[in-house]
Amino acid sequence: MPFKPVDQAIKIILGPCIDDSDFKSREEALTYDQAGMEIDVILEKHDGTVTTTAVTPTESGAGVYDWAHTDQGYYELELPASGGGDYNNDTEGSLTVVGYCTGVLPFKSVTYDIVPEKVWNSLVEGSDNLEVDAIAISASATAANNVESVFTGAGDTGDVDLVARSLKLNNDADVALEILSSDDSAIKAVSSASGKHGMELAGNVAGNGLIATGGSTGAGLKAVGGSSSGAGIYANASANNDAGMELVKHGTGKDIDADQVDDILTDTAVIGALGAGLTAIPWNSAWDAEVESEVADALNAAIPGTPTANSINERIKTIDDHDLVTKIPGVITAAGPTKAEMDTAHGLLATPAQVATALTNYDAPTKAEMDTAHALLATPAQVATALTNYDAPTKAEMDAGHALLATPAQVNAQVLDVLNVDTFGESSSVPAATSSLVDKIKWLCTLARNKIIQTATTTTVYADNGTTSIATSTVSDDGTTFTRGELA
Numbered sequence: 001m002p003f004k005p006v007d008q009a010i011k012i013i014l015g016p017c018i019d020d021s022d023f024k025s026r027e028e029a030l031t032y033d034q035a036g037m038e039i040d041v042i043l044e045k046h047d048g049t050v051t052t053t054a055v056t057p058t059e060s061g062a063g064v065y066d067w068a069h070t071d072q073g074y075y076e077l078e079l080p081a082s083g084g085g086d087y088n089n090d091t092e093g094s095l096t097v098v099g100y101c102t103g104v105l106p107f108k109s110v111t112y113d114i115v116p117e118k119v120w121n122s123l124v125e126g127s128d129n130l131e132v133d134a135i136a137i138s139a140s141a142t143a144a145n146n147v148e149s150v151f152t153g154a155g156d157t158g159d160v161d162l163v164a165r166s167l168k169l170n171n172d173a174d175v176a177l178e179i180l181s182s183d184d185s186a187i188k189a190v191s192s193a194s195g196k197h198g199m200e201l202a203g204n205v206a207g208n209g210l211i212a213t214g215g216s217t218g219a220g221l222k223a224v225g226g227s228s229s230g231a232g233i234y235a236n237a238s239a240n241n242d243a244g245m246e247l248v249k250h251g252t253g254k255d256i257d258a259d260q261v262d263d264i265l266t267d268t269a270v271i272g273a274l275g276a277g278l279t280a281i282p283w284n285s286a287w288d289a290e291v292e293s294e295v296a297d298a299l300n301a302a303i304p305g306t307p308t309a310n311s312i313n314e315r316i317k318t319i320d321d322h323d324l325v326t327k328i329p330g331v332i333t334a335a336g337p338t339k340a341e342m343d344t345a346h347g348l349l350a351t352p353a354q355v356a357t358a359l360t361n362y363d364a365p366t367k368a369e370m371d372t373a374h375a376l377l378a379t380p381a382q383v384a385t386a387l388t389n390y391d392a393p394t395k396a397e398m399d400a401g402h403a404l405l406a407t408p409a410q411v412n413a414q415v416l417d418v419l420n421v422d423t424f425g426e427s428s429s430v431p432a433a434t435s436s437l438v439d440k441i442k443w444l445c446t447l448a449r450n451k452i453i454q455t456a457t458t459t460t461v462y463a464d465n466g467t468t469s470i471a472t473s474t475v476s477d478d479g480t481t482f483t484r485g486e487l488a
Helices: 117-125 141-152 261-274 287-300 312-321 324-333 339-347 352-361 367-376 380-389 395-403 408-420 437-449
Strands: 003-005 010-014 038-045 050-055 066-071 074-079 093-100 112-115 201-203 235-237 452-454 458-462 469-477 482-484
Touching: 003 117, 010 093, 112 117
Parallel strands: 003 112, 201 235
Antiparallel strands: 010 074, 038 050, 038 093, 066 074, 093 112, 452 458, 458 469, 469 482
């Protein structure tokens, strides 16, 4: 069952809430004060007693027993750690919440295991650890004490046998195993089988197989082989260039305490003197002819049909396949752009500063803007539906529609009818500068036909009846220039 921590406010999920009339519709709008609402908290304590406590849900954010819909007819009920008038989450045990309201089938939560905070933090949150004390191993308290002695040095002060079929210690940081002894050997490994090693240590990657440091007078490592064939020390590095064993001496001690050490040191001195430490071997001129012959043979050998990838043979074959020997001279002699042309072309490129400014000033659309614009586009399904539903006109319908259009002769007849048959009344006022062509023609006819009276200061234009003034303008004459103002 799921865990919930004690002494903390917790949220319980109840549901699904199903309509009691059709037994399938999900009720997704039940309020905290729904008609007939009854909520009970059933707690089975660890001592076996069971309590049932009724709680009254409150509106979300307005009380201590907040009630809120999550989804699909499931609801969330909060139980406080303290301060609740009906129930507080302050007791460990198995908790189930059941409920009922009018029009809804009875509903409930899953059963939660209300656990101590440390259990919750260690098993769920991962922010703490469970404390476990080993009181006995295989029903033996002595065995538990012996294990404590091995790992802490406490408890039993006598020798303790630690028997293991295999033991593997991994440590990515520093020392995987450190054993210290104040008396006798810190570690002693003895093989009981003939031809088997007492201990085998293998280094990996950049690590050493074994690092052993002796005391002020004791050896860092003392290994005694079997009486017939077993090696005293067998160290094997599992990666190239790594030492199987590294031994460091201190003071006047030797790197390796063995009978052959002196002979090894003598031979090493000879190698160092004659071979300069094998770092500067002189070239023997007798090797010249042999090396030259091998190189000549390699250069004269026929290139295979499929040379080794990335080999010099493959590169030479590529040059030969593309006939670069004849193509490259033509490319080199071909006329290229002049420096002036290159400078002109370069001048057309934006500078880094201009690019940076453009990028800085660029107001890229936000995701919300892109989503809004995208929402305005028709979906493929909508386009497909529109194309499917589109009722395109047939040729017969197109021909019928075309037949309704006026012919050029009909248009010409209508224009002539307007010009020769239709009549228009006279102007009743001066047309505006942006009036229609009809109004402007009517005004020209009025000026050419109707009565106009001119005085020393005023020009008056009359209507067809000869008495109604429809426009006037002011005139003046200074002896040099005659001026007639705009008719209005």
